[in-house]
Amino acid sequence: MTPAARTQAAIDLLDAIVAAAADNGAAADTLIARYFAQRRYAGSKDRRAVRELVYAAIRLLGERPATGRAAMIALARTDPAIAATFDGSTHAPAPIASDEVAAAPGIAPAWLIERLAASGLDDAEQRALSGRAPLDVRVNTLRTTPDTVAADLSEPQPIAGLPDSFRLPAGTDLAPFAGRLEVQDAGSQAVTLAARAQPGQTVIDLCAGAGGKSLALAAAMENRGRIVAADVDRARLRRLEPRASAAGATIVEPLLLDAGREAEALADLGGAADTVLIDAPCSGTGTWRRNPEARWRLTPARIDRFVATQRHVLALGAPLVKPGGALVYIVCSLLDAEGRDQVDAFLAAHPGWQAEDLSLPLGRPHGHGVRLTPAHDGSDGFFVARLRAPC
Incomplete structure (x- = not known):
């Protein structure tokens, strides 16, 4: 592929990514993989170059662009070499018109910038969110x-x-x-330490997904005890079994939950857990370095749905903790609505529960928990709190 053809390929991919972000479709990585699966003629250098163009454009733009071309024109204005590829030759994008509008550079949509600032993230912290992980x-x-x-x-x-x-x-x-x-990620490893998992314990990983934290817990527990890895997402949970087998994590028990009827499947575990770890579904604002197009997918309504889901899983998790046990709440979000405020609301609604001080290798105190940020810790962004049940 010529440099100009690579630019056009990036434009085509960005069009698909913009459309998927608007409709909550496939992730950028998936769309890129599909694109090149249908274009076997593209060599590894071409694939790498196009991918770098696509992600450079995504990282540059806070607001979702109108088109892939508008996104690439914005990138071209930062790099004369890219601008030169808009030459109208075969497989190349058309020349840039003098009055053609480019997408506007930025960190995130304006409404999200306001929420990040309100959550205590200054300009430097916000800029670090668009770096590379x-x-x-x-x-x-x-x-x-x-x-x-x-x-x-x-x-x-x-x-x-x-x-x-x-x-x-x-x-x-x-x-x-x-x-x-x-x-x-180092941040994910650090917040998992808040569980203080010990051999012989019973731990419930209530939003286990594909089991990354369950596997870390199994290692910390030296494969002694019990880990119940529960989730409502069948596809993600299915990935746990081969991962656990490869890791030699024999104490991990996958448990598929029926959304809306989770309490029924968890009934036998009431008051049984030394620790319930809740890595709750969230906006993912702390992971933009890995998934920069995620900024384009968020809306105020979607964040409200995440907040409601987080309250729901906290309510599910609390009765599973034995007297004196702990509930560890984690989100890879930097918005207080999903972190600090959720813990404040939980403590207000559950008399007798107490937040414990956390000493982690990364992060700073934030509310009743600890917050990790890319700028301060060089990791993904997280909020974590450890809550002790009454005896």
Whole structure:
């Protein structure tokens, strides 16, 4: 592909990504994979170059652009080499008209900027949300040790405070390390430590998804005890079983919940858990470095739905905690409505429950919990709180 053809391919992909964001369709990575699956002639360098153009345009724009062309024109105005590819040649985009409107650069939609600011994130914190995320991995201590696996890695950088973790160069091939390494952001690893999981305990991972935190808990518990990994999403939960098998995590029990009837499936677990971990569905504002187009998918109504869901899972989780046990609430959001405010509301509605102080390797105190941000911690953004049930 010529440089101009790569620019046109990026425009075509951005059109698809913009449409998917408006209709809550497939993620950008999925759309890119589908695009190139139908264009086998594109070599690896072409695919990489087009992908970089697409994500550079997405990161540049806070508001969802009207078209992929408007997005690429905005990027072209930051790079003369890209602007030169709008030459109208074969497979190239048409020349940019003098009065053609480009999409406006920014960090996020204006209404979201207001909410981020109201949640205590200054300009520097907001700008960091559109950076690039590093490649962090957790060593699966059920299969190996950090020293052993480090000998087989290229340039592993230890992560302060997380002795079983490394930060690796982008593009590191992890296929040879299946079962020994798990891709997991440093922030995600840090907030999982709030569970203080110990061998022999019963832990319920109430929004387990594909089980990343369940696997980390199994390692912390040395495969002794019980982890119930529950979720309403059958497709995501189905991915847990092969992951647990590869990791040697034998204490993880997947439990599929029926949305709206979750309490029925959880009834036998009432008051049984030393810890209930709730990694709640959320807006994902802390993960924009990995999923920058997620900014284009959010609306005030969608955030309201997330807030309602978070209240629902908190209400489900509380009765499962044994007297004196803990509920650990986590969101990968930096909006107070989904983090600090949810914990404040829970404590007000549940007399006798208390927030415990947290000492984590990353983050700063925020309300009754701890908040991690890309600017301060070099990780994804999270809010986590540990709540102690009355005895």
